[in-house]
Amino acid sequence: MTDSHPPPADPRPLSPYRAGWIHFTNVAPILDSLVLPPGVTAITGVPTQMNEALLSGAVDIANISAVEFIRHADTLSALPDFSVSVLGPVYSVNLFHTCALSELKRVALTSQSAMSVALLEVLLLEWGVSPTLERAEGEAEALLAQGFDGVLRIGDSALREWYGVVGPFTEATIVPEIPQSGRGITVTDLAEEWFRVTGRPFVFAVWAYRKATPPPAALLDAMRAARRHGIGHLAEVSERHARKLGLPADVVQHYLWNFRYHLEDADRLALNEFADRAVPGHAPLEFGVR
Template sequence: MTNHQPSSIIHHPYRAGWIHFTNVAPILDPLVLPPSVTAITGVPTAMNEALLSGRVDIANISAVEFIRHADTLAALPDFSVAVLGPVYSVNLFHTRPLEQLRRIALTSQSAMSVALLEVLLAQRGLTPMLERAEGEAEALLASGYDGVLRIGDNALREWYGVVGPFGEDVIVPEIPQVGRGITVTDLAEEWFHLTGHPFVFAVWAYRKDNPPPPELLLAMRAARREGIGHLAEVSGRHAQKLGLPEDVVQHYLWNFRYHLEEADRLGLNEFADLAVPEHAPLTFG
């Protein structure tokens, strides 16, 4: 009688794709991945593609890509990158009033910000020409565009470059959003004026057929507690990288909503109906 040894089972690591902008530093900076998880980093469009193609299993992707692929993706029920009011890092820089814009340069890095801009323009009945072009806002404005959409850390730096520096007695949300002939329109603030709801820029989405292991969720929640609890330290590190005052970066990070609460889901569903009217139901699990 032959003894059959049980075949060995190969466990592949769970693969994460992180978009590591400053706005997720309170979660990703302290995150210690469990041994069963590996991670790569990249810009939003790259991580969106990696998740949809199956090269990674979970990613903090733009909310619009989650909406567009709600048939195959689910989102963690308690993680988001959202704001109620201004976000400071998704900005339309322009030299004419919004109603008079003719050509807007768009970044290729974020489908989310472009979709939000398109919704906001449509709600105002505006139809400027939208063109792909990369570069800093002021350089693109000087080249002939009268509007430039910028996102992420670059947008935060360029916003401060236009409206800063601030005195110690300045309340950041009340500062004029104009400098050197350039107006900065914060798209999240425009959404709030339109709807009164938070705007969700990103969710932590995964493929429905491959949910994340519990140990990754525990590690992420522990990292979020650590990061929010030590926000001054996180802000200090990233202020040095960004070349911005520490109090500006701390205000920026305090502004975010990281828990995908009911108000955030309400705003997310409202945006989904406007941006992708035929979307499948959104799944949070």
Template sequence: MTRLYPVGLIHYTNVAPILDDIELPDTVTAVRGVPTEMNAALLDGRVSFANISIIEFIRHADTLAALPDFSVAVLGAVYSVNLFHRRPWADLHGARIALTAQSAGSVALLEVLLRHSRLNVTLERAEGHARDLLDAGYDGVLRIGDSALREWYDAVGPIHDDVSVLDLPHQKDGLIVTDLAQKWFELTGHPFVFAVWAYRKDDPPPPELLRAMRMARRRGIGHLGDISARHAAKLGLPERVVQHYLWNFRYHLEAPDRLGLQEFADLAVPGHAPLTLANPDTLRP
């Protein structure tokens, strides 16, 4: 019997242009989950290929390689990786910050940004709506993904049609939403790569899967309006906001993204193993 190649998929809205309409080959079987679940599945061998948090790719660069032309990256604001807080960022010294367990990469980015600002804080695992956790006594709450996107809009909206999508708000009624990707851009001038499509070096993905992914990406980017409308209805958000959210993303791991990836690797994991960005065909026996 032919072995089915196990693939891990994370179905946040930010990968909708790649995954919404992908036609997986018959040789592939899919496992779905949140980033931390797919990180674990790739590292323990339950899947051989997945879009995973960038920090786990860096930490395990000795055993993992990444496709050289796929990423989930953004230059500037991302809107879905947010620290919610009421005190200004510079006044968060000594703060208690609630962390989601869904994303190791976003936690690592927050830690890098806090160290750069010389802010000593207490980080604690806690799940829940940002406002509820702030009301419960936390000074900051890290939220990611579709939930963070909705909570950002709930915090600063409604946003009317006469507001430029290049000037969307991040503060209202005493609640501050610090976009960590924007904070990274202000620090480095580089894009931030949230995820790569990584595979175990001893089990690279089959060519038919890569062809399917590239075809799906071309179709998805060419139909962002349709994808935005579909996901806006699911999220309960204005279509124009979701379309702006999606067209911000960089899905090809281009030269600026690689610079940002390398800088984050050096800051987050000093002394890490060299990062391997390689076409799987070059690693096949």
């Protein structure tokens, strides 16, 4: 006689799928309206925190610095259609400096972004200079006043400080001719410099996951729906974040419409070129689930 009773249910609760979001303004068109599906949880933090969370296994997926994806390509895969990329200026990854690039001697680096530091190091080789690089946090003008002749700033604070140096803008301001200096400070946009050197887009972040824990389809569907909504309502997103940043809404909208939130062939070519320059000998980059 066979036992017709079903086996007892596994008493262990299912583990949630854990996401780690870097919720700067530049990803607001994706994350602002994102509704997590059942079974998915999320935490937020700055780039270096989310890099560490993904690499340690504290989260399963994160929009991490592209350089960390490159450095750990043996254990990480990236979503094939998500990125934070630009073609030309980005406005929020800036080197503030008080001398010519060829004369840089002492540069302050933020600890918040491994990606921006790696990009700066690649560009320093192009410029033919080798200044002393020191970790230091604080606003650019304050650090320049302390004796640094260059300060790397990223994210929302860098956007505010950029506008503080080159603004305010008027109706007569022509975008390609936006000034890049003021009050004795020059702002060099690192993404624009990358474009000048390579003619390619620059990929700042990818949405990477641990190969052992690919994301559920419901999360990908939710992310794509949020991206469609955010891009379709960019003026609303810009106005909301402009209030938080204390910047004019049209400046924030100009900032956001520069971004490329997909990962197209040109972006992949650029990512591989940066990988070869910044991390020689890296493992092949993999782009996984759709």
